[in-house]
Amino acid sequence: xxxxxxxxxxxxxxxxxxxxxxxxxxxxxxxxxxxxxxxxxxxxxxxxxxxxxxxxxxxxxxxxxxxxxxxxxxxxxxxxxxxxxxxxxxxxxxxxxxxxxxxxxxxxxxxxxxxxxxxxxxxxxxxxxxxxxxxxxxxxxxxxxxxxxxxxxxxxxxxxxxxxxxxxxxxxxxxxxxxxxxx
Numbered sequence: 001x002x003x004x005x006x007x008x009x010x011x012x013x014x015x016x017x018x019x020x021x022x023x024x025x026x027x028x029x030x031x032x033x034x035x036x037x038x039x040x041x042x043x044x045x046x047x048x049x050x051x052x053x054x055x056x057x058x059x060x061x062x063x064x065x066x067x068x069x070x071x072x073x074x075x076x077x078x079x080x081x082x083x084x085x086x087x088x089x090x091x092x093x094x095x096x097x098x099x100x101x102x103x104x105x106x107x108x109x110x111x112x113x114x115x116x117x118x119x120x121x122x123x124x125x126x127x128x129x130x131x132x133x134x135x136x137x138x139x140x141x142x143x144x145x146x147x148x149x150x151x152x153x154x155x156x157x158x159x160x161x162x163x164x165x166x167x168x169x170x171x172x173x174x175x176x177x178x179x180x181x182x183x
Contacts, residue, residue, distance in 0.1 A: 004039065004043065005043050005053075007033070008029060008033065008040060008043055008044070008053070009053045009054065009056065009057040010057065011029055011032050011033050012024060012029055012050055012053060012054045012057070013054055013057045013058065013061065013096065013100055014032075014096065015028060015029065015032060016054055016096075016099070016100050016103050016104075017095075017096025017097070017099045017100045018096065018099075020099075020103060021103040021106060021107055024047070024050055024051065024054070025047065025050075026040040026041050026044070026047075026050070027040075029050070048111055048113070048114065051104065051107050051111065051114050052113065052114060052117060054100060054104060055104050055114060055117035055118060055120075055121070056117070058097065058100050058101060058104065058121060059117070059120065059121050059124065061097060062097065062121060062124065062125070063124070065086060065089075065097070066082075066083075066086060066128060069082040069083075069085060069086045070082055075136075076132065076135035076136040076137070077136045077137060077182065079132050079135070079136065080132040080133060080135075080136040080138070080181065081178070081182075082132075083128060083129060083132050083150075083154075084154070084174050084177065084178055087154035087155075087157065087158060087170075087174060088170060088171055088174050090158045091157055091158050091161035091162070091166075091170035091171070091174075092161075092166070093162075093165070093166050097158075098158035098159065098161070098162050099162055101118065101121065101155075101158075102159060102162065104117070104118045105118050122151070122155070125151045125155075126147055126148055126151045129147035129148075129150050129151045130147040132147075133145055133146075133147045133150065134147075136181075138181045138182065139180065139181055139182060139183065142180045142181050143180065144177050144180050144181050145181065150177070153177065154174070154177075157170045157173050157174065158170070
């Protein structure tokens with residue numbers, strides 16, 4: 001009976017990523033899927049359950065995206081470059097990940113349990129950065145060799161890129177980070 005849950009979560013993720021947090025209600029999800037809203041309520045009785053589901057989906061999406069980016073990378077430096085490339089991809093207009101993450105953060109102000117999930121996504125990213133930076137040979141004295149600073153900076157770039165509708169040139173800023181780490 002749980003076979004519809006992943007499909008519902010994908011729809012929720014897409015709705016939040018394209019239409020924003022206010023689009024996430026059982027009726028809007030049901031409408032987007034062409035089903036009765038009672039079906040959505042069966043799997044997700046409250047809106048917070050939908051939000052938690054979106055956080056779960058976003059975390060899996062992030063892990064899957066990282067796996068794809070890492071698949072063809074060999075050296076530790078390439079893996080760190082892969083982290084930068086992934087962040088750059090999340091800055092692009094068509095990317096939903098940053099929009100979803102920002103929306104989940106906004107909702108987490110009201111829901112402590114959701115905040116834990118959002119922090120978990122961020123912690124996973126810091127962990128990935130810690131591993132990537134720790135193994136790659138980075139330029140001595142680069143402030144971005146601090147994995148927390150690197151993750152926070154890239155998250156900031158993603159946020160501002162979407163906030164300004166891509167008027168903020170995240171690619172150029174990520175190139176500056178790359179140069180600080182490797183050039």
